[in-house]
Amino acid sequence: MPTPDSATDFDVLVVGSGASGGWAAKRLSEAGLNVAIVEAGRPQSDANFTEHKPAFELKYRNMAPGIVSKNHPIQSKFDVCNEYTQDWFVNDHDEPYTTPADKPFNWMGRLRVTGGRTNVWGRVSLRFSDQDFKSASLDGYGEDWPISYSDIAPYYDIVEKYVGITGMPEGLEHLPDGQFQPPMPLTCQEQIFRDRVKAKLNRTVTLARSANLTRPTNGRGPCHYCGPCERGCVTHSYFNSAFTTVPDALKTGKCKLISNAMVHKILMDPATNRATGLLYVDRNTKKSHELTARAVILCAQSQESTRILLNSATREHPTGLGNSSGALGHYLTAHVRSGGGRGEFPTLSRKHSLAGPNKPVGIYVARFRNLKNDPPYKKFLRGYGYEGESASNFNWRAPGFGNAYKKSLLESRESFEITGFGEVLPRFDNFVEIDAEKKDIFGIPVLKIHMSDGENERAMIKDMGDSAGEMLEAAGAKNIRTYANPSAPRWALHEAGIARMGADPKKSVLNQFQQTHDVKNVFVMDASGFTTNPCQNPTLTIMSLAVRSCDHLLEEMKRQNL
Numbered sequence: 027m028p029t030p031d032s033a034t035d036f037d038v039l040v041v042g043s044g045a046s047g048g049w050a051a052k053r054l055s056e057a058g059l060n061v062a063i064v065e066a067g068r069p070q071s072d073a074n075f076t077e078h079k080p081a082f083e084l085k086y087r088n089m090a091p092g093i094v095s096k097n098h099p100i101q102s103k104f105d106v107c108n109e110y111t112q113d114w115f116v117n118d119h120d121e122p123y124t125t126p127a128d129k130p131f132n133w134m135g136r137l138r139v140t141g142g143r144t145n146v147w148g149r150v151s152l153r154f155s156d157q158d159f160k161s162a163s164l165d166g167y168g169e170d171w172p173i174s175y176s177d178i179a180p181y182y183d184i185v186e187k188y189v190g191i192t193g194m195p196e197g198l199e200h201l202p203d204g205q206f207q208p209p210m211p212l213t214c215q216e217q218i219f220r221d222r223v224k225a226k227l228n229r230t231v232t233l234a235r236s237a238n239l240t241r242p243t244n245g246r247g248p249c250h251y252c253g254p255c256e257r258g259c260v261t262h263s264y265f266n267s268a269f270t271t272v273p274d275a276l277k278t279g280k281c282k283l284i285s286n287a288m289v290h291k292i293l294m295d296p297a298t299n300r301a302t303g304l305l306y307v308d309r310n311t312k313k314s315h316e317l318t319a320r321a322v323i324l325c326a327q328s329q330e331s332t333r334i335l336l337n338s339a340t341r342e343h344p345t346g347l348g349n350s351s352g353a354l355g356h357y358l359t360a361h362v363r364s365g366g367g368r369g370e371f372p373t374l375s376r377k378h379s380l381a382g383p384n385k386p387v388g389i390y391v392a393r394f395r396n397l398k399n400d401p402p403y404k405k406f407l408r409g410y411g412y413e414g415e416s417a418s419n420f421n422w423r424a425p426g427f428g429n430a431y432k433k434s435l436l437e438s439r440e441s442f443e444i445t446g447f448g449e450v451l452p453r454f455d456n457f458v459e460i461d462a463e464k465k466d467i468f469g470i471p472v473l474k475i476h477m478s479d480g481e482n483e484r485a486m487i488k489d490m491g492d493s494a495g496e497m498l499e500a501a502g503a504k505n506i507r508t509y510a511n512p513s514a515p516r517w518a519l520h521e522a523g524i525a526r527m528g529a530d531p532k533k534s535v536l537n538q539f540q541q542t543h544d545v546k547n548v549f550v551m552d553a554s555g556f557t558t559n560p561c562q563n564p565t566l567t568i569m570s571l572a573v574r575s576c577d578h579l580l581e582e583m584k585r586q587n588l
């Protein structure tokens with residue numbers, strides 16, 4: 027590694043500009059601290075957004091997956107990495123990771139642009155509840171979180187009001203209502219599914235609470251239903267850190283965005299056991315640079331932040347920074363989502379049009395297994411929800427020729443699909459470590475990821491398929507097809523838990539404010555701190571916890587404790 031050639035003083039260094047980093051930078055710079063966002067990716071701008079660009083204007087018409095997968099063999103397994111967006115994603119060859127041969131793991135959604143994963147995320151934004159934070163007390167497995175719902179509820183309010191969440195209140199204790207903007211309307215299939223599943227099975231189907239605006243908010247326009255949010259949005263109608271929290275932070279004049287800066291490690295002063303700053307490698311020049319600050323906050327996404335902690339090992343912290351418990355890198359979780367079903371609603375013959383509208387939000391089926399006041403479900407612990415969406419299409423398989431064919435082609439086909447998202451139990455033997463044999467193009471050692479399913483996950487996936495069939499049938503769908511596939515290799519977009527929070531420093535890496543137990547000026551504010559990974563999507567909780575932890579950091583600095 028070449029000698030670093032610069033050092034600059036800040037109050038706080040925030041690594042990453044995605045969901046958590048954007049909020050940390052905004053909260054701290056608005057409170058008057060000098061902040062640097064140290065971001066491995068390039069700057070993002072509205073000029074890169076292509077949500078209104080037809081495929082025929084692209085070089086390969088978005089029809090050449092081989093071109094995209096050449097440099098993105100892992101990232102392009104999920105179709106949000108496509109000809110429109112591929113440049114935002116990591117080059118899988120330049121920045122690899124490894125796995126044991128018998129445990130393949132798809133580490134997708136690795137973005138290298140301001141805003142991180144929030145550029146392309148699905149935007150489903152759900153609160154956790156005490157059913158989640160105190161799940162160990164309820165069923166005896168694992169550890170409780172060191173916080174309760176009442177600790178985070180005010181921060182959910184702050185984040186939701188700013189982000190803008192369209193949603194319907196349902197009054198469920200295990201899926202608390204939030205500060206919703208007016209709901210987007212349900213499609214006919216969705217409304218029928220909601221009504222009949224409630225009436226016949228007493229399960230709650232609601233609009234997927236989603237970070238899409240339905241009314242103007244802070245200069246951002248309401249959604250105009252064009253559809254492909256994952257390609258950006260020039261009216262800023264969905265939540266993306268790149269055009270919300272990060273510009274707010276920069277507007278204070280107190281925050282600097284350092285792009286193309288791949289953080290290698292945290293630098294330590296062994297005499298005081300304090301972090302002094304960071305070492306990063308410039309993506310373009312490959313030169314190393316140092317930055318100094320009073321505190322360091324990692325917001326690089328779970329595995330990346332944990333990789334930085336593991337790569338920051340010193341003589342005093344030989345197995346990685348913050349790892350006196352031995353828990354760092356362990357208890358990796360990522361939702362299972364390989365069970366679900368699909369059906370058709372042939373009686374809903376409306377006229378299909380290519381002109382839209384294209385509602386970017388579907389439905390969500392709230393968890394219904396193992397709820398607090400119900401008898402435990404015998405087949406597995408915890409639970410799952412479903413995301414669902416309806417589709418309307420031309421009858422492409424219409425038989426015949428000539429006018430008869432043209433006529434039947436125009437008969438629309440209304441279908442509906444639901445996919446389970448299930449909680450994975452944290453297990454010590456699902457873990458990440460540094461692969462001593464391999465480095466990325468910056469010379470930084472890469473991660474080796476060990477992840478497999480347990481019995482609980484297998485039973486849950488089967489139940490996702492069975493219950494999907496049961497609900498589609500209750501809704502009157504036809505041609506129902508269900509599936510329950512093994513989840514390996516995992517479709518990992520919601521990874522969490524590898525620097526877990528806990529009250530006991532012997533069993534956890536972070537305290538309830540996401541501050542490492544071992545080094546008090548190092549914080550990790552992404553999902554690595556999650557003690558468990560409930561079935562609800564994680565990002566609303568990531569952002570709300572980050573704001574809460576920043577408020578703690580500000581208090582500690584005020585009291586001269588940091």
Ligand SMILES: Cc1cc2nc3c(=O)[nH]c(=O)nc-3n(C[C@H](O)[C@H](O)[C@H](O)COP(=O)(O)OP(=O)(O)OC[C@H]3O[C@@H](n4cnc5c(N)ncnc54)[C@H](O)[C@@H]3O)c2cc1C
Pocket residue numbers: 041042043044045046047064065066067104106134135136137138139140141142143144146147148149150151287288289290325326327328330331334519520552553563564565566568
């Ligand atoms: C396709 C897709 C759909 C999703 N849908 C949903 C959904 O519907 N609901 C939901 O709740 N969540 C969803 N998620 C997950 C959500 O995007 C993440 O939970 C969230 O963005 C994580 O925030 P973060 O701050 O931890 O990381 P990110 O938002 O990923 O940001 C991390 C940033 O850190 C930078 N970085 C990484 N390593 C380094 C380094 N060494 N040095 C400097 N910078 C670094 C990256 O370049 C990146 O910009 C989805 C994700 C994907 C990919």
Ligand code: SF4
Pocket residue numbers: 077238239248249250251252253254255256258259260261262263264384385386
């Ligand atoms: S569907 Fe709405 S939020 Fe998504 S890109 Fe279009 S206008 Fe923006």
